[in-house]
Amino acid sequence: VKIVLDYDKCSGNGICESIAPEYYHVADDGDLVLLKEQVSDQDIGAIRRTVAECPTGALTLAPQ
Ligand code: SF4
Numbered sequence: 520v521k522i523v524l525d526y527d528k529c530s531g532n533g534i535c536e537s538i539a540p541e542y543y544h545v546a547d548d549g550d551l552v553l554l555k556e557q558v559s560d561q562d563i564g565a566i567r568r569t570v571a572e573c574p575t576g577a578l579t580l581a582p583q
Pocket of ligand 1: 529531532535536543551572573574576577
């Protein structure tokens with residue numbers, strides 16, 4: 520699967536980065552940068568957590 524980020528919904532609070540810093544990075548200007556889109560099998564649990572815990576619903580998963 521791949522991560523889909525809705526930039527309009529993201530508030531840049533960095534919760535996703537705290538869970539999976541190899542995928543998400545909040546830049547100095549507050550914009551979230553998606554470091555990787557494609558989710559490896561070993562990371563899917565952590566990425567599902569970021570989707571569930573994002574308070575603004577900015578993250579979804581899509582088939583690749
Ligand atoms: S947890 Fe959601 S709102 Fe917060 S930085 Fe990540 S995508 Fe944006």
